[in-house]
Amino acid sequence: MKNIEVPALARVEGEGGLFIGLQDGKAVEIRLDIYEPPRFFEGFLVGRFLQEVPDITARICGICPVAYQMSSVYALERALGVTIHPQARALRRLMYCGEYIESHALHIYLLQAPDMLGVQSALELAATAPEVVKNALRLKKIGNNLLKAIGGRSVHPVNVCVGGFYRWPKAADLKALLPDLEWGLAASIECAKWAATLPYPELEIDYEFVALHHPDEYGVIEGEILSSKGRVLTIPEYENGYIEEHVERSNALHSHTVDGNTYLVGPLARLNLNNQQLFPAAKQVIKDIGVELPLKNPYKSLLARAIELVHFYEEAISLVNSYKPEGRSYITLKLKAGEGTGATEAPRGLLYHRYKIDDQGLVQFAKITPPTAQNLPRIEADLFALAPQIVEMSHEKATLTAEHLVRAYDPCISCATHFLKLKVENV
Amino acid sequence: MSPHKPTLAVYKFSSCDGCQLSILNMEDELLDLAGALDIAYFLEATRAERPGPYDIAIVEGSITTPHEVERIKEIRRQAKVLIALGTCATSGGIQALRNFTDAKALANTVYDHPEYLHYLDTATAIAEHVAVDLELWGCPVNKGQVLEVISALLNNRRPNLPAYSVCLECKRRGTICVLVDKGIPCIGPATQAGCGAICPTSGRGCYGCFGPTRSTNLDSLTNILTKLERTPGETVRLYRGISGYAPAFREIADELLKEAK
Numbered sequence: 001m002k003n004i005e006v007p008a009l010a011r012v013e014g015e016g017g018l019f020i021g022l023q024d025g026k027a028v029e030i031r032l033d034i035y036e037p038p039r040f041f042e043g044f045l046v047g048r049f050l051q052e053v054p055d056i057t058a059r060i061c062g063i064c065p066v067a068y069q070m071s072s073v074y075a076l077e078r079a080l081g082v083t084i085h086p087q088a089r090a091l092r093r094l095m096y097c098g099e100y101i102e103s104h105a106l107h108i109y110l111l112q113a114p115d116m117l118g119v120q121s122a123l124e125l126a127a128t129a130p131e132v133v134k135n136a137l138r139l140k141k142i143g144n145n146l147l148k149a150i151g152g153r154s155v156h157p158v159n160v161c162v163g164g165f166y167r168w169p170k171a172a173d174l175k176a177l178l179p180d181l182e183w184g185l186a187a188s189i190e191c192a193k194w195a196a197t198l199p200y201p202e203l204e205i206d207y208e209f210v211a212l213h214h215p216d217e218y219g220v221i222e223g224e225i226l227s228s229k230g231r232v233l234t235i236p237e238y239e240n241g242y243i244e245e246h247v248e249r250s251n252a253l254h255s256h257t258v259d260g261n262t263y264l265v266g267p268l269a270r271l272n273l274n275n276q277q278l279f280p281a282a283k284q285v286i287k288d289i290g291v292e293l294p295l296k297n298p299y300k301s302l303l304a305r306a307i308e309l310v311h312f313y314e315e316a317i318s319l320v321n322s323y324k325p326e327g328r329s330y331i332t333l334k335l336k337a338g339e340g341t342g343a344t345e346a347p348r349g350l351l352y353h354r355y356k357i358d359d360q361g362l363v364q365f366a367k368i369t370p371p372t373a374q375n376l377p378r379i380e381a382d383l384f385a386l387a388p389q390i391v392e393m394s395h396e397k398a399t400l401t402a403e404h405l406v407r408a409y410d411p412c413i414s415c416a417t418h419f420l421k422l423k424v425e426n427v
Numbered sequence: 428m429s430p431h432k433p434t435l436a437v438y439k440f441s442s443c444d445g446c447q448l449s450i451l452n453m454e455d456e457l458l459d460l461a462g463a464l465d466i467a468y469f470l471e472a473t474r475a476e477r478p479g480p481y482d483i484a485i486v487e488g489s490i491t492t493p494h495e496v497e498r499i500k501e502i503r504r505q506a507k508v509l510i511a512l513g514t515c516a517t518s519g520g521i522q523a524l525r526n527f528t529d530a531k532a533l534a535n536t537v538y539d540h541p542e543y544l545h546y547l548d549t550a551t552a553i554a555e556h557v558a559v560d561l562e563l564w565g566c567p568v569n570k571g572q573v574l575e576v577i578s579a580l581l582n583n584r585r586p587n588l589p590a591y592s593v594c595l596e597c598k599r600r601g602t603i604c605v606l607v608d609k610g611i612p613c614i615g616p617a618t619q620a621g622c623g624a625i626c627p628t629s630g631r632g633c634y635g636c637f638g639p640t641r642s643t644n645l646d647s648l649t650n651i652l653t654k655l656e657r658t659p660g661e662t663v664r665l666y667r668g669i670s671g672y673a674p675a676f677r678e679i680a681d682e683l684l685k686e687a688k
């Protein structure tokens with residue numbers, strides 16, 4: 001069988017390629033080539049005033065700018081010892097709901113599902129199943145509209161600041177979204193039922209799942225970092241448990257646990273660790289479609305996203321209904337030198353930031369660990385696990401199955417690259 | 428209109444993906460767009476790809492590596508009309524902040540083994556490397572403007588894009604001037620319209636996503652801004668932001684720094 005080579009992966013965020021070297025029916029070499037250029041964010045954050053940080057880190061990723069803004073502002077608020085207004089905290093969750101909705105709907109329908117529907121793109125699908133695609137686009141649009149109502153625009157919103165928000169969105173603007181959100185909740189339940197019927201390739205991996213966990217809510221913005229192997233760390237302790245290191249045959253800096261294991265972040269990890277904190281409709285849909293947790297098939301990340309879509313639609317409705325802006329939308333900051341960490345759950349998984357600031361509020365040091373950098377070693381390990389299956393397939397099917405695995409991770413290569421460290425040795 | 432549908436290719440260079448995403452975010456128009464154009468290459472949206480030449484090439488991102496320099500030349504050869512999409516493509520964008528420092532020092536900060544990186548010392552606009560037929564600013568671009576440009580091309584007319592500043596958008600929205608009324612530093616008077624004045628409307632100053640206007644009296648604005656600084660160096664940092672390498676913003680920030688010395 002010929003080697004599998006995909007010079008440019010389609011339907012992923014950013015630019016990457018895939019190479020699987022086969023010999024005697026075995027994979028001898030697997031490379032996820034990242035040729036997205038470095039952009040040096042951590043370098044040019046140094047010297048910027050802390051209030052400029054969320055505007056800059058948003059630009060790391062056009063699909064999940066809110067995640068970058070949130071991890072930044074929480075880290076900087078910890079550095080200053082600031083706690084935000086409870087309604088501002090709730091509004092941050094609502095904003096994150098908007099990002100989850102647009103990002104998940106995009107990934108489910110436009111990026112991953114075409115691999116199981118025998119089409120090259122959702123646009124091609126529109127020819128045979130226009131209603132599916134129209135509903136998909138509407139599901140996605142509602143998330144973008146929610147972001148726009150809170151942040152002014154959906155890509156790189158402008159309203160989040162260290163200390164809260166620049167302004168309270170008008171309650172009427174948020175309430176006006178309720179009919180669409182109600183439609184979205186019903187449509188997302190249908191989406192989850194449909195997602196349960198898709199022909200996922202078979203693959204079960206014994207992952208170490210890692211996600212933010214909060215006893216009272218689905219872990220997104222605050223909590224402890226929980227591992228399925230029992231490790232529990234506070235956010236400031238993150239770097240004690242998870243380490244980045246060069247490994248052979250990779251052009252990325254790969255994360256692993258202190259015990260030297262790879263681990264998985266993202267929708268499967270969140271759903272498996274935090275399903276008790278899901279909203280009722282999402283718990284009900286898990287029962288109705290008969291999903292057995294933990295889900296261990298990486299391709300079923302799509303199903304986990306669909307279940308989360310139900311959750312975030314329902315949570316958004318609840319947060320809009322209880323929205324009561326009162327007083328100032330932000331805390332006045334007293335500048336002092338300090339260090340702070342922030343970790344939030346981006347749609348693709350745990351996103352960790354650490355900053356040091358001086359007494360003028362200028363950044364002296366920045367460290368950012370994006371979800372895709374943490375998942376890259378897992379993607380390669382999964383491809384090795386998949387190899388015995390794909391050597392039995394036609395070259396075309398094998399290529400698609402391997403590509404599909406990478407896409408199922410929803411890798412954000414633009415995010416990852418700005419922090420990836422390129423390979424030490426040429427193989 | 429010619430009997431065949433014009434072919435479209437969409438490419439990504441150094442960027443965050445947000446401007447391409449703005450195309451996929453045209454939820455109401457995407458299917459019509461796919462009907463009016465023949466999407467021949469758009470990696471983020473489809474696995475299907477066909478070789479050029481293409482009628483329209485849309486390019487997101489700035490040029491930051493030797494490989495990208497070669498790639499953009501090949502894309503230019505394949506494209507009848509080349510559109511630079513977004514502030515990275517029109518000015519270098521956020522990653523052009525490296526241009527103000529020693530890129531090697533930055534690489535050393537971020538990477539353990541910078542000797543294995545292939546990058547240029549500067550991040551630059553597409554037009555610094557090849558001829559560009561149309562530049563569309565924004566971080567991200569305004570999807571209404573993207574539609575206007577495509578629709579103008581399909582109908583063989585000039586696109587109607589605003590030549591005025593963010594100030595006019597504030598006035599149109601009835602937003603009270605944050606600079607005059609609250610003394611908040613804002614470079615909206617010197618920034619092209621397109622965002623809908625979302626920052627002043629949120630009670631904060633504009634930070635220049637849509638690039639400099641052609642006609643603003645920057646010296647006069649700068650005099651006001653330097654008096655309103657809330658933290659030392661704020662005016663320089665405002666200009667040296669998303670559109671910081673656009674010549675007008677670059678020059679005024681350089682002048683300020685020279686005066687400070």
